[in-house]
Amino acid sequence: MGMTMSQKILAKKAGLQAVTAGQLINAKVDLVLGNDITTPVAIDEFEKYGFNKVFNRAGIAIVLDHFTPNKDIKAAQLSKRCREFANKYDIVHYFDVGDMGIEHALLPEKGLVAPGELVVGADSHTCTYGALGAFSTGFGSTDMAAAMATGYCWFKVPSAIRFELTGRPSKWVSGKDVILHIIGMIGVDGALYKSMEFGGPGLKYLSMDDRLTMANMAIEAGAKNGIFEVDEVTLTYEKGRVSREFEVFKADDDAAYDRVIELDLSGIRPTVSFPHLPENTRTIEEVGDIPIDQVIIGSCTNGRISDLAVAANLFTGRRVAPNVRCIIIPGTQQIYLEAMKVGYIETFINAGCAVSTPTCGPCLGGHMGILAEGERCVATTNRNFVGRMGHVNSEVYLASPAVAAASAIAGKIANPERVEKEEASI
Template sequence: MTRPMTMAEKILAAHAGLDEVRAGQLVECDLDLVLANDITAPIAIDVFRELGAERVFDPDRVCLVPDHYAPNKDIKSAEQTKKMRDFAHEQHITHYWEQGCAGIEHALLPETGTVVPGDLVIGADSHTCTYGALGAFSTGVGSTDAGVGLATGRAWFKVPQTLRFEVEGELPEGATGKDVILHIIGMIGVDGALYQAMEFAGSAIEGLSMEGRMTMCNMAIEAGGKAGIIEADDVTRAWMRDRGERPSVEYHADPDAEYVHVYKIDAADIKPCVAWPHLPSNTHPVEESRHITIDQAVIGSCTNGRIEDMRAAAAVLRGRRVAEGVRCIVIPATQRVFKQCMHEGLADEFIDAGCVFSTPTCGPCLGGYMGILAAGERCVSTTNRNFVGRMGDVTSEVYLASPAVAAASAVAGHIALPSDLL
C-alpha cells in the first residue's frame, strides 16, 4: 500500500514512473510540456545545440511564445524573436504562436487547452506556476533546464514539501482571487513557501472562477513557491470541456497526506488590498491606501489580463474618465481576449475613458516597454511584482492591485475602491 500523498507528490510520482515519492526525494520525470518565450528561448536553444541535439524530444510538446518584447520593440528583441521563430520552423514546433495569433504565454496555454489537468510542465519563465489552477504541476526553470528539456523531454526534481491553504467562507464584496493571494503572501512573506508547493483549497477557492484561480497560482512564486496547485473540479471540467487537446488525469490529495503546515483562513477577513513597494508581501487594505496618488495604472499581464479582468475594469471605467495627469494602459492577455473586448464593447469603453488600449504583450510588467515609469512616478498595476525598478526608474513605485481597484484608482487619481467613485 502506498503512502498518502499530496497533489504535487502524486503528479511527480506518476511522471517518474514510481508508486510513491516523498518530500526531499530526487526524481527524474517525463515532461508533458516544455515552454519558453522570446527572452528565454534563445538561451535554451543555445543549450540544446551545445548538447549536440538535432531534434526536440516531441514537436507537439514544445511551446514557444513571443510575448515579453513582442511586437518587437527594438533590433535586439527582433533578433531574439527571430532566433526562436527560426528554431520553431526548423523543428516543426506545433505550438509556436506568431505575433498576431498569440498573447501572453500563461494566459494563452490554458485558453487554448494546451495544458490539461495532471500535466507536468516546465517553463523558462517564473510564472509558469499559473497552470496549477488546472490541477497541473507546473514550475519555472532556468533556460539551461529548458534547453535540456527541449532535447530530452525529461527533468530532475526535488520533491517539494507542501503547504495547504484552506480558505473557507464567502469573500467580502469587491474581494477577488488577486486579493486572496496578496493576503496569503502578506501573511507568510515572499519566502514563506520557499521551494514548497502551495495547495489551495476550501469553499472560497471552489467559488472562484478559473480566471481567479489562475491569478492565485500565478503568484505562488511571489511567496517563493515551487508551484501553486488547485484540485480539478466542476469549474475545471467546464473550462476544459471545449479546450483540452489531450486526455487529462485528475489528481486529488489524500485526506491524510502530510503537509508542512495547514493554514486555515476565514474568507471574511480578506479585504480588497494593495501591495505597496517594494515587495508583494507589503500588503495594506485599499481603505488605508487612499492617500497615495498615482501617475499611471496598468491593467493586464499574465496575472490579470483575462476577459473577466477586462470586464471588471470596464465596469468601473464605464461612463467615467481617467483623471487628469494619469495614464491608464489596458492590455488584454491574448488575441482572443482582445477580440472579445471589441465584440463586447469593452474596447470602446476603455478608449472613451481615455485609456491606451494595446495589443497583447508583457511590455510594462517587466519594465520592457508600453508604460515605463520615470523617476519618482507611481503606478497601480494588476501585475505580479513591484520590486525596485521593476517597471522603470529605480525611484519609481509600483502598487499591486486587482483590476477593479486599478481602474478606480485611474479615475480617482489616487488608490481607490470602485465604491469611492459613487
C-alpha cells in the same frame, strides 16, 4: 504516509509508486514552455550540446510575448532566433505576433494544459497552470534546452502548505486580493520551495480566472508551485478546450503538510501591495492618500476577460483622471476580440485609456509603459521590486483590476466601492 496532489503527479511522471519531500527524481514532462527572452538562450545550449532533434514537436510551446511587437533591434534578433528554431523543428505550438498572447494567459486558453500534467517553462510564472490541477513550475534556459531534447527534467520533490478555503469573497474582492492577502500573511519566502495547495468549500466561489491569478503568484511567496483541487469549475473550463484524456489527482487524506492554513474568503478586503515587495500589503482602508501617475491593467496575472469586465464596469460613464495614464493590455488576441464584441474596448477608449496588443511589455520594464523617476503606478502585474517597471526611483503598487480602474479614475489609489457609488460624469 499519503501524498499531496503535487507529489502524486510527480510520482506518476517519474514512474514511481510514491515519492517523499526532498527526494530527487527524473520525471517525464508533458509540455516545455519558452518565450522570446528565455528561448534563445535555450537554443544556444541546445545547439552547444549537439542536440539535433526535439523530444516531441507538439510537446514544446514557444510564445513571443515579452518584447513583442519588437521594441528594438535586439528584441527583433531574439524573436528571429526563436522563429528560425520553430521552423527548423516544426514546433506545433509556436505563437508569433498577431497570433500570440501573454504566454500564461494563452496556454490555458488554447487547451495546452490539463489536470495531472507536468509543465515546465523558462519563465518563473509557469506556476500559473496549477490552477488547472497540473504540476507546473519555472526553470532556467539550460533546463529548457535539456527538456526540449529529452522530454525529461529532474526535480526535488517539494513539501506542501495546505490552504483550506472557506467563505465567499465580497463583491470587489478577487483572486488577486486573496493571493496578495496570503503573501502579506506568510511573506515572500513563506512557501520557499514548497507546493501551495488550495482546496476547501470556499474553492467553489473562485472562478478559473481567480485561480489562474493565485497560482500565477505562488512564486511571489517563494513556492515551487501552486496547485488547486480539480472540481466542476476546472472541468467546465477544460470542456471544449482539451480533448485528450487526463488524470485527476487528489491529495490523500493522510498527506503530510508543513502547515495547514484556514482562510475565510469573506473576511478578505481589497488589498494593495506597496513598494518594493509583494508582501508589503495593506487593505484598501489602510492605504491613505497616494496620488499616482500611471495604471496598468493586464499581464499574465490579470489580463483576462473577467479582469477587463470589472475595469470596464467602473470606467463606464467615467474618465481617467487628469495627469494619469491608463494602459489596458488584453492577455490574448481572443480576449481582445471578446472585449471588442461586448464593447469594453470602446468603453476604455472613451474613458481616455490606451489599449495595447497583447504583450508583457511594462510588467518587466520592457516597453509600453516605462516609469520615469519619481512616478507611481498601480498595476495588476505580479512584482513591484525596485526598478521593476522603469526608473529605480519609481514605485509600483500591485492591486486587482477593480482597484486599478478605480485608482485611474480617482487619480490616487482608491476603493472601487467608493468610485462605484459616485455618479458617472460622462
